[in-house]
Structures are given as C-alpha cells and as structure tokens.
Amino acid sequence: MWFEPAFILAAIALVVGIVALFVAWSMWRQSQRKLEAMSRLMRELTRTRDSYRKQIEELQAASIGIGNKVGELYRQQDKLSEQHQELALKDPQGKLYSRATRMVQLGADIDEIMAECEMPRAEAELLITLHRQ
Template identity: 50%
Template sequence: MIFEVLLLLNLAIVFFAIGFILRTRTLQKGRDDSKQKEIDSLCQQNVILRSEIEEVRGGLLSIGKRMLALEATTKELLQNQQELKFVDPDSKMYSRAVKMVELGADLDEIIKECELPRAEAELLISLHQQKS
C-alpha cells in the first residue's frame, strides 16, 4: 500500500514536472515569436531608412552640381559686367556722375566734370534724391 501511494505520488510529480516544462516552453516560444516579429519590423524599418538616406544623398549631389553651375554662371556674368564697364565710355561718365551726386556735388560741377547735358545731370540728382 505504501508502495502504491509512493508510486502515485511519483507519477503526480512527473506529470506536474512535464506540465511545468510544457508551459515554460510555450511561454518561451511566445517570447521568441514576439522577439522575431520585433526583429523583422526593425529590419524593415532599417531598409526603409537606408533607401531614404540614398534619396537624400542623390538630392544633395544634384544640388551640389547645380550650385557649381550657378557659381560658374555668376563668375561669367561678373566678368562680362566688368568688361562692359571698360568697353562703354559713356557708362564711365555716368558712373562718375553718380559718384559725384552721392558725394554731394552740385549741378554745375557735375555738368562741367562729366560733360553731361543739363537735363541729364538734373535727372541724376533727382533720382538720387528720391532714393535717399
């Protein structure tokens, strides 16, 4: 009789241990599945972010090329502008007259020094006064 009770007690302990092991494995599998889903999600986000970074890099390269082209165009325009100043003698005269107006020269002085007609000298003085 004691033998039978011990046998039943041992069987109960074995079933309890098997149940505990199965429950632990089920919980661990659930955690593993959850972790795997999280890893998959993070990998997908990583791929998306990498592609977005590549797009930004491409955009920056394009902007850089455009900036270089604009700088070259600006230099060329400035050079052309400088050449035009030296080519047109009348522009020198008008530039000098404008400088004199800015420095406060009077009408007769501008007419004499720059050899401008009176009407043009008056116009320059009038324009300068409107700016101020």
C-alpha cells in the first residue's frame, strides 16, 4: 500500500502543494512588509509636502507684505519729490544759497560769490566760514 503509484503521486502532490503554499505565504509576507514600508514612506512624504506647502504660503504672505510696503515707499518718495520741487520753485533765494555753497566748495573767492549770487559781503563771508571748515 505504501508503494503504490497512486499513493506516491498523492504524497508528492501533497509535498509540492505544501512547499508551494509555504513559498506563496513567504512571498505574501514579504509583500506585506514592503507595503508597510511604502506606507510609512508615503506618510513621511505627505508630512514633508505639507510642511513645504506651509512654508511657501508663509513666504507668499511675506512677499505680498513686502510688495505693499515697497509700493507705499514709492508713493511717499513721489510725494516727497513733488514737495521738494514745490519748495525749489517757491524759494529762489535757496537756489542762490545752494549755488553759493557749491562755489565755496569749489574754491571760489568772496568777490566771485558776491557777483555771481548777488549777495551782500556779510552773507558771502558767513557761507565761506561755514563751508570751508
């Protein structure tokens, strides 16, 4: 009975089945471990992506704030330029003093300053005293 061909074939089939089942189970376990590792990696990548997204949003908000501040500074600069031009037009005497100051810095003497800027000697002397120190 033990040596009958049908029994031997059944035993071989049983052993092959058990081996196949064990190999399939091992492969399934390995696949499960890989799947778990990939799931952990995916969660970590999601956290990293979310962190980067938050940083980008913060940078965008800061950039908008800086852009608004730069725009405000340009408006203030334009306003100050207009005020400066208005003052220059309203104060022709200031132009003469600016010109006289430049002449002093370039080394002009008192007579040149008085003649070019139409100012009295006392004012010319004062400018020379102030700006040649």
